[in-house]
Amino acid sequence: MTKTTGQEAPRLAADCNTKSTSVGSRRSDIGFFLVTGGLSASFVVLIALLLLADIAFASFGQFANVISKPEILASVRLTLLSCSATTIMGLWVAVPLGYLLARFRFPGRWVIDTLVDIPIVLPPLVLGLSLLILFHLPFGHWKLEHWFSNEAGLAITYNWPAVLLAQFTVSCAFAVRTMRVTFEQLDPRAEDVARTLGCTRGQAFLQVAMPQSRRGMVAAATIAWARALGEFGPILVFAGVTRMRTEVLSTSVFLELSTGQLDAAVAVSLLMVGLAMVVLLILKVFGPGKSQ
């Protein structure tokens, strides 16, 4: 919401006074809450109904059976580890990139700004395909995948690094967007003052900007973790869905669905919802600036 300027305020006050009495005002308040509440409820109720439908579809016995399967336990483990790792990797990139985009005007800035958003707008399967092509595109006799597997001893495609890379590509883009908005909302004067007091630009960033952006970092971590959890398309294409190896919960749902185990797929989906709620709750409780 924009602030009311000095010129607008008297006009606004006059407008409001002429159009509403105190009783009329209360009535219009009820109308306001009915409209906003109704619109808000349409979305909240839809999500609640989706969850209720899932719960009604999967029996408790089935849920217990599914989550005790070794494949699903391995999938939960890899999901928690990979989502957490990609969140940290994402923050390491998102904080400096978001800061640069928010604070500085430099040649080619708009190109970088656009490129950063591409993983957000690109269809997930295309992103997976692009990763696959990147690692297997021959440059003469040289291929990125061969270099990693021969020189670094680490096969990427259809292995765990592909899971991390696929999750990182998407979740980092969301984290960058969040951090950029965070730094844009922070007043740069505090950093300028720090620099007049003898801080270098790096010190101003580390000692002033970063501590001030902690709430944004928690928000970025939350959204990055959640995006990594739900990532499916790029993992399917680039990492494959090998049970107990590259299987994460989103691909577990696909595997169960593909073998006709609909109740198992729903049970895994509910597990994902539960995990996401627990992690988001932890971040809200322990993050700076606790929200209600």
Add this chain to the structure above:
Amino acid sequence: MHRTALLLGGSLICLAILIGLIANHARVKDEGGSDGRIMIYCAASNQAVMEAVVADYLRDTGRVVQTQYGPSQALLSQLAISRRGELFLPADDSYVAMAKEKHLVSQSFPIANMRIVVVVPKGNPKSIHRFSDLLRPDVRLVQANPETAAIGKLTRETLRISGDWHDLDQATTAYRTTVTDVANDVLLGAADAGVIFDAVLQSYPELEAIDVMPLQLATSRIEVGVVLGTSRHDAAIAFVDYLQAPQHGQQTYLQFGFQSLADDD
């Protein structure tokens, strides 16, 4: 500065620990099987049976088989881009022929057969008995996409020969990516009838198959192709032998409702 440095250092240590745990997670799963580990591109219609065969193979030989599931055409595209993996098992041998034409596959071996059936909820509530019933306006019919899935392609080819394709195409409510998506739609009640392979029905006890002419004449032959130039050729052939062995792969394929090689001719 102290807190920021602590945060930066702590996050790096956490990241190192997490990556170490992920690498260890993959290493533990590889134990005893990394030498002969192969990767197979497998059609979604064969996913349930392949899961069982791969588990048996690991138990019997200690060797790991990585699997990549999806629609046959999508798998062929993935193979063409990555040129990784050892085996390619689409839902129909025409895709193996295409892979051979593109010099992606060197040799192929027959595994089993599947037949096309129309699937409906148990009890056949919409009384679908013949091809003309599928064209009724009150019947919501779903099919697999002929451009991506073997069954869609085979259905189209079969009905083009009999001259019925146009009518079925017009009567189709939606095209789905894989044959299992079609079966799931019928199971959930999003469709009244679907065209699937008989072997897929094994995973859906709540559904029943209806033989409908001329679709019932369409049979898909499943072949597995060995990826050209794979460095694990011997390991790949060992798994093919296991798939073809009557006491191993063939028995499992039979259990999952496929027609075995012995039924040929």
